[in-house]
Amino acid sequence: MHIDIRINMAAYLRTLAWFMVGVILCFLVLNDPMKINPNMVLRPPSLTFPGGTDRLGRDVLARASAGFRASLAVAGTAEVISLGASLVANLLLLLMAKVRLKALFSVPLLALRTVPPFLTGLALAALLGATKWGLIFALAMISFPFEVAVVEEEINASIRMPHIEGAKAIGLPYYMILLRHVGTIAAPRIMRYALLDFVGLVAFEALLGFVGMTRPPAPSIGAEIYNAGPYIATYPWLFLVPALLLAVGLIVFNAGLTRLVNRR
Amino acid sequence: MFTYAVKSVFVIIFGVMFSFMLFYVLPDPAYRVAGGFADKATVLSIRKKLHLNEPITKRFVTLTTDTVMGRLESFYTNQPVMILAMVKLKVSFTVIGFGLIFIFVLGGLLVAGQVISRRLKKWVEMLSNTVAVVPVFISAILLLFASTKWGLSKNACAGLALAIFPSILLSSNVVLRIEEAKQAPHTLVARAFGLGKIVMFRRMIHELAPSFVILSNALIFFLIAGLAVVEEIFGIPGIGHWFLLSALRLDLPVLFAVSVLLSLGVVALDIFNKIIVWLLDPRQRNAY
Numbered sequence: 001m002h003i004d005i006r007i008n009m010a011a012y013l014r015t016l017a018w019f020m021v022g023v024i025l026c027f028l029v030l031n032d033p034m035k036i037n038p039n040m041v042l043r044p045p046s047l048t049f050p051g052g053t054d055r056l057g058r059d060v061l062a063r064a065s066a067g068f069r070a071s072l073a074v075a076g077t078a079e080v081i082s083l084g085a086s087l088v089a090n091l092l093l094l095l096m097a098k099v100r101l102k103a104l105f106s107v108p109l110l111a112l113r114t115v116p117p118f119l120t121g122l123a124l125a126a127l128l129g130a131t132k133w134g135l136i137f138a139l140a141m142i143s144f145p146f147e148v149a150v151v152e153e154e155i156n157a158s159i160r161m162p163h164i165e166g167a168k169a170i171g172l173p174y175y176m177i178l179l180r181h182v183g184t185i186a187a188p189r190i191m192r193y194a195l196l197d198f199v200g201l202v203a204f205e206a207l208l209g210f211v212g213m214t215r216p217p218a219p220s221i222g223a224e225i226y227n228a229g230p231y232i233a234t235y236p237w238l239f240l241v242p243a244l245l246l247a248v249g250l251i252v253f254n255a256g257l258t259r260l261v262n263r264r
Numbered sequence: 265m266f267t268y269a270v271k272s273v274f275v276i277i278f279g280v281m282f283s284f285m286l287f288y289v290l291p292d293p294a295y296r297v298a299g300g301f302a303d304k305a306t307v308l309s310i311r312k313k314l315h316l317n318e319p320i321t322k323r324f325v326t327l328t329t330d331t332v333m334g335r336l337e338s339f340y341t342n343q344p345v346m347i348l349a350m351v352k353l354k355v356s357f358t359v360i361g362f363g364l365i366f367i368f369v370l371g372g373l374l375v376a377g378q379v380i381s382r383r384l385k386k387w388v389e390m391l392s393n394t395v396a397v398v399p400v401f402i403s404a405i406l407l408l409f410a411s412t413k414w415g416l417s418k419n420a421c422a423g424l425a426l427a428i429f430p431s432i433l434l435s436s437n438v439v440l441r442i443e444e445a446k447q448a449p450h451t452l453v454a455r456a457f458g459l460g461k462i463v464m465f466r467r468m469i470h471e472l473a474p475s476f477v478i479l480s481n482a483l484i485f486f487l488i489a490g491l492a493v494v495e496e497i498f499g500i501p502g503i504g505h506w507f508l509l510s511a512l513r514l515d516l517p518v519l520f521a522v523s524v525l526l527s528l529g530v531v532a533l534d535i536f537n538k539i540i541v542w543l544l545d546p547r548q549r550n551a552y
Contacts, residue, residue, distance in 0.1 A: 107271060107275060110271075111277075114276070114531060115283055115526065116526050116530070118488055119488060119507070123286060123519050124286070126514055127287075127293060127296055127514065199397070207489070211496065212512055225401060229405050233409065233413075239405065243405070251394055254397045
């Protein structure tokens with residue numbers, strides 16, 4: 001018993017440690033990321049500027065960290081919107097299935113998946129402008145077509161379970177079956193997908209920043225990496241600091257969330 | 265099979281309609297194309313050129329017909345989109361070819377590494393999981409640096425950058441299915457009956473059929489997103505670079521035509537996948 005508790009505690013602490021590293025990466029803003037220092041241009045990493053400075057004398061680490069935090073916020077909001085929209089779409093699908101008109105709704109949803117999500121996201125971000133909500137909407141559109149399919153699959157798998165058949169047979173109201181039985185089975189699995197999809201959306205947000213969907217001078221980790229590309233040989237910290245921060249951040253959040261969902 | 269064919273036709277129609285809604289109806293693209301400081305006359309001329317003054321149904325029919333007949337022209341270069349797409353595709357073929365080679369070479373090595381020994385499997389798995397999370401644009405920049413420093417082929421490095429994630433996806437899926445198939449009751453029974461190695465290998469191919477479907481789906485996803493980024497970084501004037509440029513400068517005819525072509529491509533790929541699974545796995549044949 002004591003050993004079990006100790007093992008559980010150790011596992012929880014390890015999961016917590018991953019998230020702590022992730023949170024630390026978001027708050028490495030030791031200097032103002034927007035402040036220009038003309039006297040400190042292109043300085044290598046030092047105690048004052050742990051990530052070095054860029055062409056305008058701005059702190060590279062602070063900009064990368066602030067950009068990563070912005071990516072997490074945008075991707076998180078997009079994931080919540082996409083998940084909410086997927087649940088609503090699936091409720092509509094279930095209602096349509098009740099009146100045998102499911103194809104009316106399922107075929108357009110299937111068609112959404114034929115247009116590649118990166119194209120949709122990039123075009124939407126370009127059309128709506130690189131504003132915060134433009135990016136959120138674009139990322140939600142990247143995630144939605146696949147999330148809706150996963151939610152549908154999980155709900156259908158839950159509905160096919162024998163005890164749901166039993167609940168139907170004894171005449172429980174449909175909404176109660178959905179809320180109390182299907183919901184409790186499908187929700188953890190859907191959350192599992194959503195959490196891992198969130199890490200993918202963070203990478204996509206950085207990718208959109210990389211291809212130019214940013215609003216300078218606000219820090220964007222993707223744009224920082226893009227701007228540093230030509231200077232990789234001469235001023236390597238310009239590339240290495242944001243690239244490593246993004247890579248480590250994604251690895252940490254992916255590992256932490258994977259541990260979390262596996263425990264569930 | 266008939267239901268599937270009818271469904272596919274409707275999926276294509278809805279896909280084209282979705283692209284049309286996205287690019288030509290939802291936001292008014294004339295203002296975005298013209299920019300914030302454009303005068304009224306410029307906006308009006310853009311509206312005329314993009315058929316935005318026409319009623320929605322007429323606009324949809326004109327655009328779809330022009331796309332199908334190959335008459336749709338780029339907003340900026342006034343060249344037919346289809347001809348441009350073919351020219352750009354030719355340039356991209358080398359990168360795609362290298363990408364495919366690397367997918368199978370890297371994928372094969374990763375599968376071998378995981379199958380050979382349990383200790384190696386743990387390390388390969390950890391390495392794969394870590395590398396898979398690193399975005400393509402970081403690995404592509406590092407490979408560009410390597411290609412410049414050591415004089416490696418640009419196309420090969422671009423192909424390698426493109427292949428990293430799909431090869432990891434392929435290898436992890438193949439290993440998972442091999443392990444599942446080894447433990448499946450029918451495999452154990454077949455082994456108990458002393459079936460030969462060739463028969464067992466054929467059984468394994470049946471089990472691996474879904475892996476190729478996943479790979480082909482991932483390929484179309486990564487060839488579109490990855491190719492754009494990789495070609496942009498390596499400065500290769502292929503279809504990915506063209507598409508990215510068109511998206512950034514809102515060349516709507518190009519975006520519409522490309523998305524229609526891709527919708528058709530995705531549906532064709534789905535049919536191809538079904539045929540491959542049908543050929544590789546006899547158990548699936550009754551499903552269609």
